[in-house]
Amino acid sequence: MARGTQSNEELVRERPAWIIPALVLAGVLTLSGIFLYYYFGPTPGELLSLDPRASAGSGKVDVIISETRFLIPEAYTRYPSQRSGGRMKAIDMHALLPDMQPFTTELAESFIDNSARSDVVYFSLSESSAPLNSSRRLQGIYAKYLESTDGEPGPNGLQLFRFRDNSGYANQDLLVGKDGEARILLLICDRIIAQIESPNCSRSLLLGPGLELYYRYKRHHIEDWLQIDEAVVSLVNGFSAIEEIDGLQGPILD
Numbered sequence: 001m002a003r004g005t006q007s008n009e010e011l012v013r014e015r016p017a018w019i020i021p022a023l024v025l026a027g028v029l030t031l032s033g034i035f036l037y038y039y040f041g042p043t044p045g046e047l048l049s050l051d052p053r054a055s056a057g058s059g060k061v062d063v064i065i066s067e068t069r070f071l072i073p074e075a076y077t078r079y080p081s082q083r084s085g086g087r088m089k090a091i092d093m094h095a096l097l098p099d100m101q102p103f104t105t106e107l108a109e110s111f112i113d114n115s116a117r118s119d120v121v122y123f124s125l126s127e128s129s130a131p132l133n134s135s136r137r138l139q140g141i142y143a144k145y146l147e148s149t150d151g152e153p154g155p156n157g158l159q160l161f162r163f164r165d166n167s168g169y170a171n172q173d174l175l176v177g178k179d180g181e182a183r184i185l186l187l188i189c190d191r192i193i194a195q196i197e198s199p200n201c202s203r204s205l206l207l208g209p210g211l212e213l214y215y216r217y218k219r220h221h222i223e224d225w226l227q228i229d230e231a232v233v234s235l236v237n238g239f240s241a242i243e244e245i246d247g248l249q250g251p252i253l254d
Contacts, residue, residue: 052078054094054103054111061085062241066127066211069241075102078122090126097121097221097228100235116198116220123215123232131206134184138176142186145169151176155222158187171196175222179205180230189219203229207236 057074062085064070076093077083095101096110097119103111111120132140143149145167154160158177163169175187183205190199202216215232 052092053080054078054108055080055083056103056105057083061091063088063091065089065091065125066208068208068211070125070239071241072239073102075104090124092122092124094120094122095235097217098224098231100231114198116218118198118218119221121215121217121228121232123213123236125207125236126212126214128206128210128212131210131212133206134186137204138184138186142169142174146174156225158225175201175225177225179233180226185225185229187222187225189222192219201225205233 055074055077059074060071061074061077061083062069062071063082064087070091072091072093074083076095078092078094082088082091094103094111096107100121101107110118113120142161142163145163147162147164149161151159151161154175154177158175161174161176163172163174165171169188171191171193173189173191175189177185177187179185185203185205187201187203189201190196192199199219200216201219201222202214204212204214207213213233213236215228217228221228
């Protein structure tokens with residue numbers, strides 16, 4: 001058999017000397033990129049504008065919720081995805097107590113504060129498909145989860161009722177009073193206990209058929225519950241768009 005025959009011989013080919021270091025370098029760069037993106041890159045929510053991001057913009061968001069039109073200053077809004085306006089199911093906002101100040105770059109630290117003494121109040125307008133007023137929620141929902149129907153004196157004229165620990169409202173209290181318009185006011189507040197570092201109080205109320213206002217703030221401010229309620233409601237009512245519509249605009253609703 002001729003020596004030149006290569007049928008049973010392996011062909012040995014030389015690889016360039018730089019290929020292995022190049023592969024190692026590419027692997028290091030890939031892993032570094034993944035590491036940096038994981039810790040410092042935008043989240044999917046940020047890419048889709050679904051994460052909260054405050055704005056110091058001076059414009060207004062023209063939004064319709066439950067057939068009610070609102071013109072909301074952009075600096076009050078929390079989510080970029082809600083700043084496009086139009087018909088929405090809900091819009092989320094924030095401000096600083098006691099004067100309901102909107103976001104500014106100078107106040108950024110105050111707006112991200114989540115301590116027990118934070119001055120941030122979060123509030124939202126939303127469409128409700130099964131609205132219940134405060135009286136019906138008190139009698140039909142909350143009453144059956146209370147430790148006792150006999151209230152005790154609460155802060156600044158409120159009555160305090162404690163929820164049972166084996167209910168869905170464990171470690172929370174119900175505070176009942178009347179708001180500035182003599183409507184029943186119900187506040188659900190986290191108890192001040194070691195397990196809850198930053199207790200909140202919240203209220204939901206109907207502003208109209210199918211239109212609900214919700215707000216929450218830190219329990220540290222509970223003594224000012226009436227002033228806070230009036231400030232939130234007044235601010236939101238001020239967003240209602242009651243404007244003359246000229247001939248070029250046409251009607252805002254279909």
